[in-house]
Amino acid sequence: MNPYVLTILLSSLGLGTTLTFASSHWLLAWMGLEINTLAITPLMAQHHHPRAVEATTKYFLTQATAAAMILFASTTNAWVTGEWSINDMSSPAANTMFMAALALKIGLAPMHFWMPEVLQGLDLLTGLILSTWQKLAPFALIVQTAQTIDPLLLTMLGVTSTLVGGWGGLNQTQLRKILAYSSIAHMGWMIIVVQYAPQLTLIALGTYIVMTSAAFLTLKMSLTTKVNTLATTWSKSPVLASTTALALLSLGGLPPLTGFLPKWMILQELTKQDLPIIATAMALAALISLYFYLRLCYAMTLTISPNTTNSTTPWRVQTTQTSIPLALSIVAALGLLPMTPTILMLAT
Structure with missing residues (x-):
């Protein structure tokens, strides 16, 4: 991948997570999650292998569904309370919907079915980003709203x-x-x-x-x-x-x-x-x-x-x-x- 494109994608990953961390408004939090999803999608599909493309498609559809549920839950909550603040979650239906969406985003059971299949189709470095960095933004929202769920x-x-x-x-x-x-x-x-x-x-x-x-x-x-x-x-x-x-x-x-x-x-x-x-x-x-x-x-x-083993032992050669x-x-x-x-x- 072109270094400039890679820099933009990794910067966007950081931006999306930071935006969700810093937001107290539902639309900003949703926007940060969307930037995260859109930034990692090209990284997942960069090898153009059929398994990688399949994994990317599954991940994108899952994350888009979760984002739509978050938007719907926040709209429902705003309708009931008149507030878009993350800390003001007084609608039980919105709370349940919101938690289900975040469970889908981070792969909690029983919404976990996409996780093994997607990770299997990725290379190890992108899998590392998916397993670690991509959990941060949803967990920031879970920690902020846990007391109302x-x-x-x-x-x-x-x-x-x-x-x-x-x-x-x-x-x-x-x-x-x-x-x-x-x-x-x-x-x-x-x-x-x-x-x-x-x-x-x-x-x-x-x-x-x-x-x-x-x-x-x-x-x-x-x-x-x-x-x-x-x-x-x-x-x-x-x-x-x-x-x-x-x-x-x-x-x-x-x-x-x-x-x-x-x-x-x-x-x-x-x-x-x-x-x-x-x-x-x-x-x-x-x-x-x-x-x-x-x-x-x-x-x-x-x-x-x-x-x-036909391969040369790594400790005998200079690793790159x-x-x-x-x-x-x-x-x-x-x-x-x-x-x-x-x-x-x-x-x-």
Whole structure:
């Protein structure tokens, strides 16, 4: 892609997210989401592969539907209240419609069906943007309006997403689909606690972005998109295979890795709110997700490919890929748990 065009598209992505962050008016928030969608669409279709074009079309139709629902919900709310302010949401019908639209935008179950298919059709860098950056603007709106949305709806969305995200990733062989189901499960963890402690949602979102960035950048570095190809990673680059296995366990939420931090605090908050059954269901759903992360670790570190690898081992040649973002995200994905008191102090 032409560097100037790429610069314009990435700047538009930043502009759309910033516009949604800064807006207190529904039309401005909607405009920011639309700019985001229109900016990422050419990035998704840039390889002109049939799968990429199909994924782009699915994504565009889904996001356009969600944007139309947001516009309709905000118009309904303005009709009832006479206000276009985001903080003035007093129409229950508009609130429910609005939450359904945002759930469709970020891929919460049961509106998650587009997410694995779209991510499977993209290259790893665009998939990284879709899984991380594109979640920021909708989450800004969710955090602003969470107190007016029915708590039962948020709880159902959260529990369903963690269960579907764990269950859906069990029988997958494509790594991008596994990461898509991982994203759905993590979104459920964030949405379940947003009504009680929004700062925990932001902490969970931040750690999810760091861990997912580490996973995607590692797959890009090792040029891996399938589970069976992971078996060749150890013979190519042992250090990368070791750190990747730890990053995947961090995504699963094992202590003493970073991924344990948000799950631990969210379960603690749910217990404080007298919701022990919901907390137990979330913890059990996390165990289902942990199974397919362990499966990936097993394929990567405890199996060797039956075929001789024809490719030259990457540590013997000079790589052309930049490894600094990968190194930073891996370190953050593995070692932020001791920073918990500092993070909590900054969040409160």
